[in-house]
Amino acid sequence: MTMLDVNGLNVWFGKNRDRVDAVKGASFQVAGGESFGLVGESGSGKSTILRAITGLAPDWSGTVTVNGTPITGKKRPRGFFKTVQMVFQDPYASLHPRHSVDQVLGETLHLHGFDDIDGRVAKLLDDVGLGQKFRFRYPHQLSGGQRQRVAIARALAPEPTVLLLDEPTSALDVSVQAEILNLLADLRADRGLTYLMVSHDLSVVGHMCDRLAVMRNGEIVEILDVAALRASQASHPYSQQLLQASL
Amino acid sequence: MMSTLLDVKNLWVKFPSRHGVFDAVRGVSFTLGRERLGIVGESGSGKSMTGRAILRLIRPPGIVEADHINLDGVDLLRKSEKDMRAVRGERISMVMQDPKFSLNPVMTIGDQIIEAYRLHSSASKAEAYTKSLEMLEAVSIRDPERVMRAYPHEMSGGMGQRIMIAMMLIPNPEILIADEPTSALDVSVQRQVLDIMDKLVKERGMGLIFISHDLNLVADFCDRVLIMYAGRIVEVCDADKLHDAQHPYTRGLLNSLPRLDAPRDRLEVLQRDPAWSDAESVSGRI
Numbered sequence: 045m046t047m048l049d050v051n052g053l054n055v056w057f058g059k060n061r062d063r064v065d066a067v068k069g070a071s072f073q074v075a076g077g078e079s080f081g082l083v084g085e086s087g088s089g090k091s092t093i094l095r096a097i098t099g100l101a102p103d104w105s106g107t108v109t110v111n112g113t114p115i116t117g118k119k120r121p122r123g124f125f126k127t128v129q130m131v132f133q134d135p136y137a138s139l140h141p142r143h144s145v146d147q148v149l150g151e152t153l154h155l156h157g158f159d160d161i162d163g164r165v166a167k168l169l170d171d172v173g174l175g176q177k178f179r180f181r182y183p184h185q186l187s188g189g190q191r192q193r194v195a196i197a198r199a200l201a202p203e204p205t206v207l208l209l210d211e212p213t214s215a216l217d218v219s220v221q222a223e224i225l226n227l228l229a230d231l232r233a234d235r236g237l238t239y240l241m242v243s244h245d246l247s248v249v250g251h252m253c254d255r256l257a258v259m260r261n262g263e264i265v266e267i268l269d270v271a272a273l274r275a276s277q278a279s280h281p282y283s284q285q286l287l288q289a290s291l
Numbered sequence: 292m293m294s295t296l297l298d299v300k301n302l303w304v305k306f307p308s309r310h311g312v313f314d315a316v317r318g319v320s321f322t323l324g325r326e327r328l329g330i331v332g333e334s335g336s337g338k339s340m341t342g343r344a345i346l347r348l349i350r351p352p353g354i355v356e357a358d359h360i361n362l363d364g365v366d367l368l369r370k371s372e373k374d375m376r377a378v379r380g381e382r383i384s385m386v387m388q389d390p391k392f393s394l395n396p397v398m399t400i401g402d403q404i405i406e407a408y409r410l411h412s413s414a415s416k417a418e419a420y421t422k423s424l425e426m427l428e429a430v431s432i433r434d435p436e437r438v439m440r441a442y443p444h445e446m447s448g449g450m451g452q453r454i455m456i457a458m459m460l461i462p463n464p465e466i467l468i469a470d471e472p473t474s475a476l477d478v479s480v481q482r483q484v485l486d487i488m489d490k491l492v493k494e495r496g497m498g499l500i501f502i503s504h505d506l507n508l509v510a511d512f513c514d515r516v517l518i519m520y521a522g523r524i525v526e527v528c529d530a531d532k533l534h535d536a537q538h539p540y541t542r543g544l545l546n547s548l549p550r551l552d553a554p555r556d557r558l559e560v561l562q563r564d565p566a567w568s569d570a571e572s573v574s575g576r577i
Contacts (some may be wrong), residue, residue, distance in 0.1 A: 052356075085480060086449040188334065217333040217504055222547035222558035229557070244478065251549035251558070275549055290551065291480040 046109075047206060048074040053106035055089070055096045066092040066128060068099070068262040076111075078203070079232060079239040081249035081270075083286065085260030090242045091133075092262075093126040096242075098130050110206065126156060129199035130192045133211040135191035139183040145169070145194050146179045152277045168197040189220035196227065200235075209241040213248065225252060241282075246290040250274065258283045296466055296498040297345070297383075299324040301357040304522075309353050315340045317522040321509050321575030323466065327492055327499045328575075329513035329530060331506055337522040338502045339388065341470045345500075346385055347375055351452045362466075363509045384464035388471040390451025392441040401439030404458050411462040426457040431483050455486060457571075460491060466498040467491070474505065480546070485512050506544055510534060517561075517575045521568035527575045540567050 055067040067089040070282050074080040079268060084089040095101040097150055102118040109115070132138040133236055139148060149165045158233040177277055187270055192212060199207055210227065213221040229252065232239060243249045255269045258280065266280040278284045304316035317375050321328070330338045341396060344355045344498055349402040352459040367378065379385075404423040408414060414474050415420065420439075427435035428574045430453040443451060454470060473481040488510070494497065509516055510533040518526040519542050526538040536542060543561040 057415060085478075086447050218506070218544055219547045219561035222560050224547075225549065226557055226560065246478070247549045247551045250551045251554070274554065286478060287551075289482060 045076045046073045047076040047078070047111055047239060048080075049098075049107075049109040050093070051107045051109075053093065053096060053104060055101050055260075056094050057101070057103065066262055067096065067104075069106075070257075070259075070264050072257050072267055073085045073266065074238055074240055076230075076238055077236050078255070079241065080260060081253035081256035083244065083246055083249050083256055084240045085244065087261075088259040089262040090259050092211050094210050094240065094242060096130065097208065099124075125204070126202045127204055128206045128208065129197050129202060129204040129211065130208040131192075131199045131212050131240075134215050135188055135195050136183075136215070138195055139191055141183055144180050145174075146183050147184075148194060148198055149201055152198050155244040156199075156202040162200070170199060170233070171200065172197045176232060179216060187220075188216050189223060190217060192220075192224055193227065196224075196231070200231070204237070206238045206240065209239055212241070212245055214243065214245065221248070228252065232273070246273070246286055258286065295324055295567055296363070298359065298361040298362075299323075299345065300576070302341065302344055302355070302357040302360065304337065304344050304349055305354040305356070307354070314522055316344060318572045319519075319522075319575075320572070321517055322577055323498045323500060324577075325492070325496045325498055325502055326515060327489070327513040327530075329509035329510050330500065330502045330519060331504060331514040331516060332519035333504060333546075335521075336565075338519050341519070342385065342470050342500060342502050345468065346379055346383055346386075350530050362406050380407065380459075380464065381462050383449065383457040383465055383466040385468040385470065386452075386455050386459045386470060386472045388474070390443065390446070390448065390455050392454055394451060396443050398437065398442075399439055400443065400446070401453055404439075404454070405462060407458045408461045410425045417568070422461065423457070426461050427454070428458045430454070431480070432457075450549040453480070453484060456487070460487075463495065464497070464502070468500045468502070471504070472501075473508070474503065481508070506533065506541075507548070515575070516576055523568065523570070523572035524568065524575055525567060525573060527573050538567075539564065
């Protein structure tokens, strides 16, 4: 079953002389429980696709369907965020510096109308492997990897089915990256989550995803599965070039 | 034997805190010739502090101590702050990690590069403008004229980093310290930027200190590598032999990388041994 269906998506910023077409006619489908990767260089529009889905890039056209429900316009209804959540690239920037972990998670749970917030915060911390001693810490008291775990816990709070991962490990050390990628793999297996993961690192996408789309200058040049990628069977010259550079 | 540009002996960087003195760098020694020297390690291993200490960019209350940091036989630690300013940029230049925090947000890119150039040469504004355009082209920025007029927030991370590199190379330094210069860039652009730096090392006989957490990149690009852990050098090796490294820390880092050619269900997680940080620092002097 298709969880996420993106068809002919265009996203642009600015207008007239300054108009930049960030995404041009992108189409792909992600099945429920699948992990789908978007790779490409910076400025290729891969993050913009995620931002358009979540309503962070207001000017877009095309059709996007999440779990059978089409999304429209600039604003997303509150229920949308019970299905789709996003984890951002930089855990140093995506957490409020003056909110403790407890406040960050508690506020999210409160906004989504959950009860037993106390118990749920405790469970979320356990789920992402942090434990209770981190509950009343502030972001500056956490390492990069721990912050990214908090960001993942916040994304998991509304119990979404789709996680949009925007370069979740590119700000982290390789040893910490391994921990976070293992955590994301475990969470997907436990909860049957659907991942749409953006990365510039082909080997990370190769490790995490089943299929991937290669983007360049706002266009998807090729969609292939990871087995083909490993066997160096990319057909588009640009994908081959990327593959060469990351082997 | 190649000539030694920089000779660092027994470098310590200390930060006094409420809980006693924190040693960020602990007794690091190495030399730099006309080569590409890589320093790898995780965040907090002291690799960036080592780079900053050479340029005496550690702000008080941080303390830099060393037997000597010799640039062409002259100890940088004995120079006055005024003399240091003549060293920074002109003789040793540094590309910082994050362009977001290193570029002036309220000045156009063009003005910043022109300023960097004219500070160290007597070129006219028009000359500096042409030279800046050339430099931006050299770091493969498309449409450099538009970029000259733009402000840093209008640039992507990769472009910002290339602008930084252009700015640092324009005074033509003898030594370039590059602190994670390519970690914000894509593989394809990474290659271009590395090629630019490579060319400069070869053509101008520049010495390069390349600080990175990316082991594969360093193995590929550098001549020699220092591996740092908890403020010390735990291993020194030739870059092309990095994959045969012996130290368990280096091995652990190499094994935690996902690899396209060798898929695994789970990635190996580094198990740390306290003995690594207690051991004596290995010397990188030749």
